[in-house]
Amino acid sequence: MIDVLVAGGGPAGLAAAIRAAAAGLETVVVEPRAVPVDKACGEGVMPSGVAALKALGVSPAGRELRGIRYVQGDRRAEARFRGGPGLGVRRTTLHAALHHRAADLGVRFVAGRVDGVRQGEDRVTAAGLTARWMIAADGLHSPTRRALGLERAPAAPRRYGLRRHYRVAPWTDLVEVHWSPHGEAYVTPVGDGLVGVAVLSGHRRSHGEHLDAFPALARALRGREDGAVRGAGPLRRTASTQGAGRVLLVGDAAGYVDALTGEGIALAAATATAAVDCLVAGRPEAYPARWTRLTRRHRLLTRALLGLAGRPVTARMIVPAAQHLPPLFAAAVRALQ
Incomplete structure (x- = not known):
């Protein structure tokens, strides 16, 4: 019997597979998409994520x-x-590196989709495979979370993300967050001649229409588009718990607030590692509480900033406040890194 079946081969699923395989557990990842997988992503990894x-x-x-x-x-x-830099990295590059590491450790990959879960006293079956444990890392719209009855209606606001690349030399080694009363644009250097621009907003518009809210940025990027626009959302997702029987939820499947603070990869790796560590210790029931502790700071800070960004009056105050109170802004950035 397989030790760990992982539903989803994105960063969270691959992190879980790597941790499990390194611990000597026979691990299989079920994923329908071909490697490398691309998706809407700000592509900026915070220092904690790099670590x-x-x-x-x-x-x-x-x-x-x-x-x-x-x-x-x-x-x-x-x-x-x-305490160290972050990393701007193409989502496809990151995914390929994680996949390669998992394969080197002996993780087996099965092309398929997990669309149903059956649990017994000592096993779980999905996608025609039977394992002692299952880790669900199947994303924002996790079918496993829904199938287990763990889905909760997300609270407002409903926000969406779009990302596109532009062939232009990065002009800074910082992630630039451009603010408007109706959304944000995140500019991340990801190559010597390439930047990624992700926009987050509650308004359903095209990527180009969102950029029009940032005239100087739009002028610098116009005519330099590279590749298609990718989108995701609604971003906020809530699970009633992160564990049900022999299934543990990690990454976005376990719950997600917003991409505003850029901690997605760090949280994916941290929650995946915690889930596997709980299995190895023989204490899977401890994982939901550990997930809560691991993600509490992120959830509180993100909700607070999202509350400010979600109101046009307070959204206009964010950058002036950061400009006039540098120590406070620096402390907030350190808290997020």
Whole structure:
């Protein structure tokens, strides 16, 4: 019998597979998409995420990120990371590196989709495979979360993300967050001549229409589009618990607030590692409480910033406040890194 069946071969699922295989567990990943998988993603990995990837034996090539800059018109506020850089990396590059590491450790991959789960006293069956445990890492719209009855209606606001690449030399080693009363644009260096621009908003518009809210940025990027626009959302997702029987939820499947703070990869690796560690310790029932502790700071900070960004009046105050209170802004960036 397989020790661990992983539903979903994105970063969270591959992190779980790597951790499980490194612990000597026979691990199988079920994923319908071909490698490497691309998706809407800001492509900026915070320093904690870089450290988590290194702990898994994964060091993808990319651009070092030294901090975060907030931009609103002529106003600027920036803060540098402490204790090491972040990483701007193409989602496909990151996915390929994680997949390669998992394969090197003997993880088996099965092309397919998990669309039903059956549990017994000592086993779980899905996608025609039987295992002692299952880790569900099947994303924001997790079919496993729904099948287990763990889905909760997400609270407002409903926000969506779009990402596109542009062939232009990065002009900074910072992630730039451009603010408007109706959304944000995140500019991340991901190559010597390439930046990724992700927009987050509650308004359903095209990527180009979102960029029109940032005239200077739109002028710098116009005519330099590279590749298709990718989208995701609604972003906020809630699970009633992160474990049900012999199934543990990790990454976005376990619950998600918003991409605003850029901690997705760090949280994917941290929750996947915690889930496997609980299985290895023979204490899977401890995982939901551990998930709550691991993600509490992120959830609180993200909700607080999202509350400010979600109101046009307070959204206009974010960058001026960061500009006039540099120590406070630096402390917030350190809390997120």
